[in-house]
Amino acid sequence: MSVVTCDVAILGAGIVGAACARALANAGMRVTVIDGRGIAGGATAAGMGHITVMDDSEAQFALTSYSQQLWNELSEQLPDDAEYVKTGTLWLAADDDEMAAARAKHAYYEARGVATEVLDAWALAEAEPNLRPGLTGALRVVNESVIYPPCAARWLLEQARQQGATLALGQPVVQIDGALLRIHDGTTFSCGSMVHATGTWAAELFPGLPIRPRKGHLVITDRYPGFARHQLVELGYLKSAHGHTTESVAFNLQPRRTGQMLLGSSRQFDVLHKDVEPRMLNRMVARALAYMPRLAGLSAIRTWTGFRAATPDSLPLIGPAEVDRHYLATGHEGLGITTSLGTAELVACHLTGRSSAIPGLPYLPSRFKKGAPHG
Amino acid sequence: MGKRVTVTIEGCPVETQTGCSIAACVMQANGPALRQSVSGAPRGPFCGMGVCFECRMTVDGTLHQRTCMVNCRDGMRIQNEPATQAPVTPASKIEADVIVIGAGPGGIAAAVCAAEAGRRVALIDDNPEGGGQIWRRDAGKPPPRLAADWLKRLDRNKVDVFTHTQILGSAGPGTLRADGPAGPRAVHHGRLILACGARERFVPFPGWTLPGVFGAGGLQALVKSGYAVRGQRIVVAGSGPLLLAVAAFLHEHDANVRLVAEQTPRGKLVRFGASLVLRQPAKIAEAIGLRWRVRGVPFRAGCWPLGCEGDGRIVAVTLTDGKNTWTEPCDALACGFGLVPNTELPRHLGCTLDRGSVRVDDLQQTTVPGVYAVGELTGIGGLDKALLEGQIAGWAATDQADRARTMQEARRKTPRFATLLEDTFSLRPELRELARDDTLVCRCEDVPFGVLKQFSDWRDAKLQTRCGTGPCQGRVCGPAVEFLFGWVHESGRLPIFPTALGNLIEAPM
Numbered sequence: 001m002s003v004v005t006c007d008v009a010i011l012g013a014g015i016v017g018a019a020c021a022r023a024l025a026n027a028g029m030r031v032t033v034i035d036g037r038g039i040a041g042g043a044t045a046a047g048m049g050h051i052t053v054m055d056d057s058e059a060q061f062a063l064t065s066y067s068q069q070l071w072n073e074l075s076e077q078l079p080d081d082a083e084y085v086k087t088g089t090l091w092l093a094a095d096d097d098e099m100a101a102a103r104a105k106h107a108y109y110e111a112r113g114v115a116t117e118v119l120d121a122w123a124l125a126e127a128e129p130n131l132r133p134g135l136t137g138a139l140r141v142v143n144e145s146v147i148y149p150p151c152a153a154r155w156l157l158e159q160a161r162q163q164g165a166t167l168a169l170g171q172p173v174v175q176i177d178g179a180l181l182r183i184h185d186g187t188t189f190s191c192g193s194m195v196h197a198t199g200t201w202a203a204e205l206f207p208g209l210p211i212r213p214r215k216g217h218l219v220i221t222d223r224y225p226g227f228a229r230h231q232l233v234e235l236g237y238l239k240s241a242h243g244h245t246t247e248s249v250a251f252n253l254q255p256r257r258t259g260q261m262l263l264g265s266s267r268q269f270d271v272l273h274k275d276v277e278p279r280m281l282n283r284m285v286a287r288a289l290a291y292m293p294r295l296a297g298l299s300a301i302r303t304w305t306g307f308r309a310a311t312p313d314s315l316p317l318i319g320p321a322e323v324d325r326h327y328l329a330t331g332h333e334g335l336g337i338t339t340s341l342g343t344a345e346l347v348a349c350h351l352t353g354r355s356s357a358i359p360g361l362p363y364l365p366s367r368f369k370k371g372a373p374h375g
Numbered sequence: 376m377g378k379r380v381t382v383t384i385e386g387c388p389v390e391t392q393t394g395c396s397i398a399a400c401v402m403q404a405n406g407p408a409l410r411q412s413v414s415g416a417p418r419g420p421f422c423g424m425g426v427c428f429e430c431r432m433t434v435d436g437t438l439h440q441r442t443c444m445v446n447c448r449d450g451m452r453i454q455n456e457p458a459t460q461a462p463v464t465p466a467s468k469i470e471a472d473v474i475v476i477g478a479g480p481g482g483i484a485a486a487v488c489a490a491e492a493g494r495r496v497a498l499i500d501d502n503p504e505g506g507g508q509i510w511r512r513d514a515g516k517p518p519p520r521l522a523a524d525w526l527k528r529l530d531r532n533k534v535d536v537f538t539h540t541q542i543l544g545s546a547g548p549g550t551l552r553a554d555g556p557a558g559p560r561a562v563h564h565g566r567l568i569l570a571c572g573a574r575e576r577f578v579p580f581p582g583w584t585l586p587g588v589f590g591a592g593g594l595q596a597l598v599k600s601g602y603a604v605r606g607q608r609i610v611v612a613g614s615g616p617l618l619l620a621v622a623a624f625l626h627e628h629d630a631n632v633r634l635v636a637e638q639t640p641r642g643k644l645v646r647f648g649a650s651l652v653l654r655q656p657a658k659i660a661e662a663i664g665l666r667w668r669v670r671g672v673p674f675r676a677g678c679w680p681l682g683c684e685g686d687g688r689i690v691a692v693t694l695t696d697g698k699n700t701w702t703e704p705c706d707a708l709a710c711g712f713g714l715v716p717n718t719e720l721p722r723h724l725g726c727t728l729d730r731g732s733v734r735v736d737d738l739q740q741t742t743v744p745g746v747y748a749v750g751e752l753t754g755i756g757g758l759d760k761a762l763l764e765g766q767i768a769g770w771a772a773t774d775q776a777d778r779a780r781t782m783q784e785a786r787r788k789t790p791r792f793a794t795l796l797e798d799t800f801s802l803r804p805e806l807r808e809l810a811r812d813d814t815l816v817c818r819c820e821d822v823p824f825g826v827l828k829q830f831s832d833w834r835d836a837k838l839q840t841r842c843g844t845g846p847c848q849g850r851v852c853g854p855a856v857e858f859l860f861g862w863v864h865e866s867g868r869l870p871i872f873p874t875a876l877g878n879l880i881e882a883p884m
């Protein structure tokens with residue numbers, strides 16, 4: 001039986017695991033990344049790649065804005081196939097109530113140094129002529145961007161490997177026993193610490209973790225360069241994303257660098273199969289057409305689904321698990337692409353003892369008292 | 376051909392005829408290059424049957440239309456530039472006891488037999504006209520006898536035929552979703568018979584994306600829809616009985632067919648011939664007949680293309696027989712390396728597949744009750760098999776199992792022919808060495824071989840390179856990567872074909 005030793009094993013080669021690998025390797029640790037599949041085969045392959053700041057709680061704001069700043073700093077180095085584009089985001093207001101929400105958001109962001117701008121109906125129509133007439137206005141968040149997550153994750157791993165990290169792909173972790181970790185083919189890793197970046201699967205090794213898969217549908221179109229220029233999200237999205245109703249949809253459109261339009265978003269609890277459901281697709285597309293009727297004529301070439309790892313308070317689990325040497329980096333729900341970089345910095349601080357740029361307290365797994373490894 | 380009509384191509388008026396596909400018309404006017412790929416390379420029609428999406432243009436303001444699947448109409452505006460979006464047409468429905476998807480011989484036979492039992496039957500196909508691949512109408516010519524007989528029965532039994540209508544997938548139990556020029560459609564069905572046929576398999580080699588390189592059946596289809604090949608020097612290359620049929624066809628359309636290059640070695644062909652003489656004399660007679668029709672055209676077994684040259688369009692193809700290598704100047708190359716069943720729809724509906732073909736019982740029923748599959752879908756076997764299975768399914772789907780069983784004896788022979796075909800025309804390993812690092816494998820996203828070969832499975836390659844994620848959704852590169860790397864490409868989700876987003880909304884009925 002072969003035993004591989006390392007300072008830290010990262011379970012999961014999604015964007016969160018990849019970002020952690022880079023941060024820990026940069027901190028001088030000997031890192032091994034283990035994934036049962038390939039690189040970015042989980043939620044990272046399915047998600048939208050909108051790098052966005054959210055303000056539903058101070059803690060969410062802190063992590064998302066910090067992470068966005070890290071992405072902006074990295075943007076120059078990102079490879080071409082990561083398709084980084086600074087599109088900005090438009091939060092769309094369909095009536096006066098939503099416009100009031102947009103103004104409130106503006107005040108909140110401005111007070112915290114995030115560049116935003118309120119657009120009236122006319123300015124909105126000029127910014128995005130394909131939106132339906134009659135929308136009340138929008139809040140533009142200037143420095144937001146869009147990436148292609150699978151290639152961004154691969155690049156983060158490449159960066160880690162340049163610092164000596166190793167990769168073990170295609171074999172899931174099947175057993176954990178103290179400092180020993182065994183993968184499917186029998187290889188054993190002896191590691192100082194373990195970081196669980198296993199997304200929605202985290203509860204398989206930690207039964208009782210408060211994580212629920214939340215399904216989402218997506219549709220992508222053929223290439224229509226210039227059809228939309230900003231990431232477009234209806235303000236009603238906030239209700240859809242943060243409510244914990246079993247099922248909701250919201251208009252969310254992302255222009256890809258290729259000229260393709262990527263359309264979301266739906267949210268469903270309690271559906272565990274990954275089939276595309278005609279009924280949900282129908283609701284989601286109908287919602288989009290209500291905002292952008294001209295989308296109806298765009299050629300849709302593919303649909304798919306993905307699962308977000310949702311927690312009861314919509315904040316991720318980052319930090320020590322209840323068991324010694326084990327750290328969690330999961331529960332990012334619909335924001336893990338954005339928050340992967342901030343998460344990685346927090347994880348590195350936990351493991352090295354250095355102090356973090358933002359307080360790590362709100363994300364500590366200990367806020368939910370459960371979870372022990374088994375296997 | 377039909378009536379004279381005038382269309383405009385990039386604003387210039389061009390005279391053509393009804394029954395002529397837009398792709399044929401544009402090639403006729405401007406040569407084989409009609410658009411640019413995502414990396415800016417010139418491209419033209421390739422598969423000729425709505426599979427590869429290489430011939431997309433803007434038609435009457437609607438972007439990304441497959442021009443090989445749409446016939447010219449008077450006043451049509453054809454452009455290469457993005458324009459506005461499609462107008463949204465209201466939804467309508469199709470309803471029948473038996474719905475048959477695919478109007479090739481298999482589907483036609485199934486529809487006829489079901490309709491003769493007195494049921495309401497609808498036959499749906501995505502082409503502008505029925506006939507499938509082999510009975511695709513040669514504009515201006517009457518259909519072959521056998522086809523004419525079946526078409527007459529189709530007519531007599533009042534089967535509702537919906538052409539230019541593509542099935543996109545399931546919209547819930549008993550309902551499919553479709554689209555077409557008539558807008559989105561809900562298709563309500565009792566029994567369902569799938570006869571989706573096959574497409575060609577392509578093996579990437581240097582220059583295969585040049586305009587003027589076509590699928591073999593693809594070029595045949597384009598010529599049938601009005602593309603003139605008179606006097607063109609054409610090389611036909613690849614594998615399978617289709618090559619000879621295409622060569623004979625092109626020859627009869629006054630092309631200057633320079634060579635038919637079959638990759639299978641002569642010895643295997645001879646053994647194939649010998650077994651046909653014993654078991655299926657009609658087939659060997661057919662082959663000899665074809666050979667007779669192209670007498671004077673060199674036929675070389677154990678010979679395959681190494682690459683094509685040309686700047687903006689093909690000017691020559693380099694071939695080898697393993698010993699000698701030579702270059703043949705030409706205006707077009709028609710190539711195909713066997714057929715692969717169009718399994719997207721059965722896969723989507725949950726039918727079990729065995730080695731790439733749909734699994735059926737002795738009554739052609741798939742593993743999904745009430746859903747039948749016939750023809751190429753259940754294994755590549757040609758016209759006779761398609762007709763036979765179509766009849767069985769037509770009867771079985773109308774509760775005439777006993778009648779369907781009368782065909783069992785004949786039916787048992789067909790798998791043997793299918794296996795014989797597969798063994799004879801299995802692709803030689805040298806064909807895996809043709810692609811160079813810069814040879815494109817995915818024609819939609821322009822992904823080269825050298826990039827793909829670094830990956831160990833399809834999903835990784837797809838995620839990192841976009842291979843197979845363009846409009847054809849891996850219909851062309853899927854079978855190619857399966858041959859090159861052994862990666863299995865499985866697709867079959869709603870929508871099976873690209874469709875306007877508006878069509879994904881449930882038809883309100």
Ligand SMILES: Cc1cc2nc3c(=O)[nH]c(=O)nc-3n(C[C@H](O)[C@H](O)[C@H](O)COP(=O)(O)OP(=O)(O)OC[C@H]3O[C@@H](n4cnc5c(N)ncnc54)[C@H](O)[C@@H]3O)c2cc1C
Pocket residue numbers: 011012013014015016017018034035036037038039040041042043044045046047048049050051052171172173174197198199200201202204205215216217218264265305306307308309329330331332333334335336337338339
């Ligand atoms: C529809 C949708 C839209 C989204 N849109 C956005 C967006 O616009 N912006 C944004 O920031 N976020 C978005 N997200 C969220 C984002 O995609 C996820 O939060 C993020 O990808 C999570 O990354 P991860 O690395 O934690 O998980 P994953 O990418 O799921 O990675 C987990 C990995 O762990 C591996 N694994 C699991 N179990 C084991 C085991 N036992 N042994 C070894 N390996 C194992 C898996 O194979 C997998 O590769 C979206 C998500 C969805 C579903």
Ligand SMILES: Cc1cc2nc3c(=O)[nH]c(=O)nc-3n(C[C@H](O)[C@H](O)[C@H](O)COP(=O)(O)OP(=O)(O)OC[C@H]3O[C@@H](n4cnc5c(N)ncnc54)[C@H](O)[C@@H]3O)c2cc1C
Pocket residue numbers: 424476477478479480481482483499500501502506507508509510540541542543570571572573574575591592593617620621714717720749750751752756757758759761871
């Ligand atoms: C390109 C090509 C050329 C061929 N030429 C010859 C030849 O010259 N001589 C010969 O002996 N054999 C030829 N064959 C073999 C021939 O296809 C078969 O012998 C015979 O046509 C099989 O009949 P079928 O009914 O199974 O399928 P097909 O004839 O292939 O018919 C299937 C039909 O279903 C349609 N369809 C598929 N999916 C959908 C959908 N989702 N919605 C709507 N419609 C759909 C297709 O467009 C097609 O029209 C050729 C095959 C191909 C692929």
